[in-house]
Amino acid sequence: MDTRYTNVAIRPPILDGTNYDPWKLKMSIYIQSIDSRAWKHVLDGWSPPMRDDDIPGLKPRAQWTADETTSSNYNAKAINSIFTSVDMNMFNLIGTYTCARDSWEKLQTHCEGSASVKKTRMLLLTSKFEKLRMEENETIVEYNLKSLSNEASVLGDPISNERLVSKVLRSLPKRFHTKVCAID
Known part of the structure; x- marks a missing residue:
């Protein structure tokens, strides 16, 4: 077995604002390689769970179900991938987003236009x-x-x-x- 590539770290491509088209293609594959469910969160979005009782607002993390926690983790994988694959100028555009889809769409609109x-x-x-x-x-x-x-x-x-x-x-x-x- 050829072991030359077994310890190679897979790094995401870096978006600097001038290379969006190839970055977008590479990032879609990169996120899918981490977890296809993380990519699904880029495509479909994610929102933190809301309270079930009469009190409006977000559900405290301690009350999240296993599925809600798992979904949050897939979103975190995706948004981490996006955050670590952009330079500081691009990060300043998306650094406040908590949903991978929102950050992806902001970059898309910024780089591709409307x-x-x-x-x-x-x-x-x-x-x-x-x-x-x-x-x-x-x-x-x-x-x-x-x-x-x-x-x-x-x-x-x-x-x-x-x-x-x-x-x-x-x-x-x-x-x-x-x-x-x-x-x-």
Whole structure:
């Protein structure tokens, strides 16, 4: 058995405000690797338990059920992951949140913008995708459509593999074209 990687610590990616798209993808996997139920709390949210009696307000921790404590722990895993994966500027945006979903959404709105901004970004990305052509001296490996595809996925509108393949085939420079000879 290869043991070179058994003691490697898994660290979350760090969000510095300029790398949100890859950070978001990496963080979703990072949190899921810690616990899929922690990721569920990022997606669905969490609220501290409320009192069951006639007194309004939060339930004291000593009165939490086992399920309420477990749910709180999953939220804590998720929010800890988020807090430790951002620089101080980003932390200042989210440091007061107690719910992982709230901090995730605040970062998303701050870095991606509102729904209308995301729509505009997607329109610009689509235009860039359509205008992109492979240069004569460029190799297929260098012709990186995957970054555009990843960005579209982050914005919630992934580009299908069929569309990517079609784009590559339409964009190939003349040196990749072959002549078809008809045989009489």
